[in-house]
Amino acid sequence: MTETVGIEALNVYCGTAGITVPTLFAARGLDPARMANLMMTARSVALPCEDPVTHAVNAARPLLQAIGPEAAARIETLVTSTESGIDYSKSVASYVHEHLGLSPRCRTVEVKQACYAATAALQLGAGYLASGVSPGAKVLVIATDVALVDQDAHYTEPAMGTGAAAVLLSTEPQVLTLDLGAFGLHSFQTLDSARPGPTFDIADSDRSLFAYLDCLSNSFRAYTERVEGADFAETFDYLAFHTPFAGMVRAAHRKMTRDFAKDRLAAVDDDFATRVAPSLVYPAMVGNLCSGSVYLALASLLDNGDVADGARVGMYSYGSGCAAEFFSGVADADSAAAVRRMRIQEQLDARVDLDFAEYDALLQENRRCLVPEPDRRIEVDAYRPILDRYGLQRDLLVYTGTKDYGRTYEWATAGDGRNPWPTA
Amino acid sequence: MTPKTATPEPATPDREAVFQTVTAVITEILPTVAADRVTGRRRLADLGADSVDRVEIVVGVLDRLGLQAPMAAFAAVPDLDAMTDLLTELLREGSTP
Numbered sequence: 450m451t452e453t454v455g456i457e458a459l460n461v462y463c464g465t466a467g468i469t470v471p472t473l474f475a476a477r478g479l480d481p482a483r484m485a486n487l488m489m490t491a492r493s494v495a496l497p498c499e500d501p502v503t504h505a506v507n508a509a510r511p512l513l514q515a516i517g518p519e520a521a522a523r524i525e526t527l528v529t530s531t532e533s534g535i536d537y538s539k540s541v542a543s544y545v546h547e548h549l550g551l552s553p554r555c556r557t558v559e560v561k562q563a564c565y566a567a568t569a570a571l572q573l574g575a576g577y578l579a580s581g582v583s584p585g586a587k588v589l590v591i592a593t594d595v596a597l598v599d600q601d602a603h604y605t606e607p608a609m610g611t612g613a614a615a616v617l618l619s620t621e622p623q624v625l626t627l628d629l630g631a632f633g634l635h636s637f638q639t640l641d642s643a644r645p646g647p648t649f650d651i652a653d654s655d656r657s658l659f660a661y662l663d664c665l666s667n668s669f670r671a672y673t674e675r676v677e678g679a680d681f682a683e684t685f686d687y688l689a690f691h692t693p694f695a696g697m698v699r700a701a702h703r704k705m706t707r708d709f710a711k712d713r714l715a716a717v718d719d720d721f722a723t724r725v726a727p728s729l730v731y732p733a734m735v736g737n738l739c740s741g742s743v744y745l746a747l748a749s750l751l752d753n754g755d756v757a758d759g760a761r762v763g764m765y766s767y768g769s770g771c772a773a774e775f776f777s778g779v780a781d782a783d784s785a786a787a788v789r790r791m792r793i794q795e796q797l798d799a800r801v802d803l804d805f806a807e808y809d810a811l812l813q814e815n816r817r818c819l820v821p822e823p824d825r826r827i828e829v830d831a832y833r834p835i836l837d838r839y840g841l842q843r844d845l846l847v848y849t850g851t852k853d854y855g856r857t858y859e860w861a862t863a864g865d866g867r868n869p870w871p872t873a
Numbered sequence: 874m875t876p877k878t879a880t881p882e883p884a885t886p887d888r889e890a891v892f893q894t895v896t897a898v899i900t901e902i903l904p905t906v907a908a909d910r911v912t913g914r915r916r917l918a919d920l921g922a923d924s925v926d927r928v929e930i931v932v933g934v935l936d937r938l939g940l941q942a943p944m945a946a947f948a949a950v951p952d953l954d955a956m957t958d959l960l961t962e963l964l965r966e967g968s969t970p
Binding site: 487604653660703 | 923924925926927928929931932936943944945947948949
């Protein structure tokens with residue numbers, strides 16, 4: 450049994466393109482007064498030559514390059530977490546395993562519980578590593594999703610993101626040392642949102658937001674029953690929550706203050722700015738990353754907060770349906786340095802700023818992404834005008850279609866060559 | 874056991890007072906909404922409340938009434954009448970020894 454387990458490395462991939470929220474509001478005729486509560490600036494947009502597999506590989510590959518081949522060879526479990534499955538039987542992980550070049554001595558598996566599943570995988574993986582049955586092993590969890598929303602989703606459309614978060618777990622955590630045993634759970638059956646078919650979602654926004662809030666209070670209460678003296682206002686230097694949209698997290702923080710730290714209510718805005726806002730910088734630029742959302746929030750916090758002197762982070766993961774967990778870990782200066790090496794802010798700034806016509810043209814094609822088709826050819830060159838405008842030069846795995854239901858991929862280059870990334 | 878009387882106990886929740894609390898919280902969260910527009914057949918969305926406003930209103934009303942009820946119960950209420958009925962019922966349950 451080892452006491453030290455956590456996140457060794459963390460990276461995200463949030464696409465090569467995006468559209469600003471004001472552009473989308475104007476084009477859709479949405480009420481601009483509602484932007485204040487949404488607190489979103491842009492959403493990432495996938496290209497039709499991208500899918501959950503390419504997102505996952507494009508998030509994890511720079512991370513594996515950073516740790517080197519010897520360390521990567523110690524990955525003996527690969528878990529993909531997604532609500533954007535591509536087959537009833539074959540996992541996203543099987544393709545990801547191939548294109549990351551992982552060792553054949555590796556478990557591959559896919560998990561599903563809406564936006565929560567990556568945290569379930571993280572906790573199961575952490576428990577496995579802590580057990581000591583395979584000393585030196587690493588577990589790679591990749592949360593990856595694509596968006597299917599269009600104008601029918603109304604105010605949800607500007608808040609939906611696309612992309613993946615790659616979370617490498619080991620007994621040598623640099624990004625976040627988990628507080629083993631410090632967690633609180635809350636789950637119950639509800640139909641708040643779901644994806645009954647490969648081309649559409651169903652959602653009851655009030656049911657979902659209210660379940661998110663009930664689960665937050667109840668999972669935190671369960672946490673306090675395991676962790677003596679845990680206090681919402683005092684125990685955590687920072688908070689990173691699953692972020693359906695940034696305004697939702699502000700409302701959640703306000704409710705938690707009311708429920709668990711009522712004497713601090715007068716200073717709730719200052720507390721939000723100090724402990725929560727750093728985690729929302731990237732989510733507000735990307736949209737809801739779904740399964741990877743809380744790990745994008747963690748990356749945002751480590752890049753935008755100040756953890757140099759050591760900081761305890763309270764994390765909340767919620768997935769519709771529903772399942773939720775409040776847990777925590779400790780970050781320090783090494784954490785910030787490890788995440789900064791991934792240059793996430795630069796990756797986000799490099800995205801092509803789409804105009805509405807370009808965006809609209811991508812939507813219909815993107816909705817075919819998860820549809821099982823025996824044979825399909827995707828002409829990557831059709832998206833070359835967008836890929837070439839990406840502000841960093843990098844290799845990307847792209848989705849080229851299907852052959853006898855098997856998905857096909859190839860490597861392509863994005864950017865015009867003037868700004869290489871990642872650096873050697 | 875206390876015998877039932879014709880006059881209500883002082884602690885018995887008054888539905889009208891609950892509705893007034895609902896109205897007061899709504900007009901605080903949505904300052905542009907006049908109190909006379911808040912009627913029982915309206916939904917919060919009819920009054921221009923977005924999802925965050927709806928969260929703030931339900932949280933605010935529960936807090937004002939001193940109730941610790943799950944938010945989920947309010948997801949299915951069709952209008953403000955139904956919300957007021959639910960709140961009144963929760964208060965009655967809460968006031969039952």
